Amino acid sequence: xxxxxxxxxxxxxxxxxxxxxxxxxxxxxxxxxxxxxxxxxxxxxxxxxxxxxxxxxxxxxxxxxxxxxxxxxxxxxxxxxxxxxxxxxxxxxxxxxxxxxxxxxxxxxxxx
Amino acid sequence: xxxxxxxxxxxxxxxxxxxxxxxxxxxxxxxxxxxxxxxxxxxxxxxxxxxxxxxxxxxxxxxxxxxxxxxxxxxxxxxxxxxxxxxxxxxxxxxxxxxxxxxxxxxxxxx
Numbered sequence: 001x002x003x004x005x006x007x008x009x010x011x012x013x014x015x016x017x018x019x020x021x022x023x024x025x026x027x028x029x030x031x032x033x034x035x036x037x038x039x040x041x042x043x044x045x046x047x048x049x050x051x052x053x054x055x056x057x058x059x060x061x062x063x064x065x066x067x068x069x070x071x072x073x074x075x076x077x078x079x080x081x082x083x084x085x086x087x088x089x090x091x092x093x094x095x096x097x098x099x100x101x102x103x104x105x106x107x108x109x110x111x112x
Numbered sequence: 113x114x115x116x117x118x119x120x121x122x123x124x125x126x127x128x129x130x131x132x133x134x135x136x137x138x139x140x141x142x143x144x145x146x147x148x149x150x151x152x153x154x155x156x157x158x159x160x161x162x163x164x165x166x167x168x169x170x171x172x173x174x175x176x177x178x179x180x181x182x183x184x185x186x187x188x189x190x191x192x193x194x195x196x197x198x199x200x201x202x203x204x205x206x207x208x209x210x211x212x213x214x215x216x217x218x219x220x221x222x223x
Contacts (some may be wrong), residue, residue, distance in 0.1 A: 018200035033210070040120070042200070043156075058210065090155055100146040100202070101211060103155040 002027045006091050006104035012112050013078070013085065021076045021107045023091035030096055032074040036060065037088040037106075046089075049074055078109065086111050115171060116203050118214035126222050131188040133217050135201030138182065148200040149187045150216065156200055160186060177218055191221045 004025040013019045025032065031050045035043040045058030049068040063082025068074055074093075078085045088108050092101035117136050125131045133147075144163055148156035162168045162175040162184070176200040184203075188195055198216040 035213075040215065043213040045210055048210060090220045100144075100148075100158040100161050101156075102158070 004091055004093055004102055004104035006089075006107050008107060009105065011109045013109060014112060016080045018077055018079050019109065021078065021109070023074045023076065023104060024072055024076075024106075025091075025093045025102075026072060027093055027102060028071070028096070028100070029093035030071070031094045033092045033094070033101065034058075034064075034066065034070070034074070034076045035090045035092065037090060043090065046049055046076065054079055070108075085109055115212045116201055116214035118199075118201050118217045120215060121218040122220050123217055124220045124222055125191050127191060127193060128215060129191050131191045131195065131219055131221070133188075133199050133216055133219065134188040135184045135186075136182055137184070137201075137203045137212075139181075139203065139205060139212075140182065141205050142179075142182075142203045143206070144204040144211075145184045146202040146204075146211065147173075147175060147184075148202060148213075149195075152197075152200045188219075191219075193217075193221045193223050195219060196221045 007022045016088040033048040034046040039044050044060050046064050049055035065077045090106050091104040115138050147160040149159050150156040160175040162177045168175045172189045176185045198218045200216045201214040202211045204211045
């Protein structure tokens with residue numbers, strides 16, 4: 001079955017560390033997205049990519065980085081420059097046209 | 113002004129009743145409208161898409177769109193306790209343009 005796989009499900013990071021969240025899809029979708037969800041604030045767009053080797057900043061890109069070397073993969077790195085990284089991170093993909101997102105199951109990141 | 117607005121709730125309805133969830137948006141060029149259901153601790157799941165004015169029905173769910181009033185709604189008939197979740201309204205101007213989400217309305221269906 002096609003879908004989006006995010007790993008790990010839970011991640012703990014020490015202050016000052018970079019961590020990378022994995023996102024893989026086998027839906028053959030061109031576009032992929034990273035959102036962050038905090039309580040009471042809805043989903044906020046971090047980065048998105050419409051094609052391989054190209055990506056754009058979203059509304060809250062500071063302290064994050066991404067790569068899109070393969071169509072199936074869109075990893076997100078949370079750097080030490082992100083001051084408040086504790087959140088629920090959601091990866092999504094979308095097929096060409098005006099269709100809704102398919103979401104992965106999310107990664108819950110906690111700074112300890 | 114928020115781009116997509118929803119009442120955060122909670123909206124409480126008795127089992128078997130109709131739940132009515134509302135959403136307004138600010139961008140007049142928006143073309144695609146979505147409703148997602150999100151259970152606590154889980155990721156959002158797409159339940160309805162609507163692109164033209166009027167009603168779209170899918171089982172117990174009906175999405176309603178009024179572009180002139182910039183208003184989208186979701187009706188859930190014969191509400192069940194399993195419908196208890198947060199419902200996110202989302203709007204896009206089309207193509208690969210980003211989808212903007214509201215903060216969601218929490219629905220509680222009381223047995």
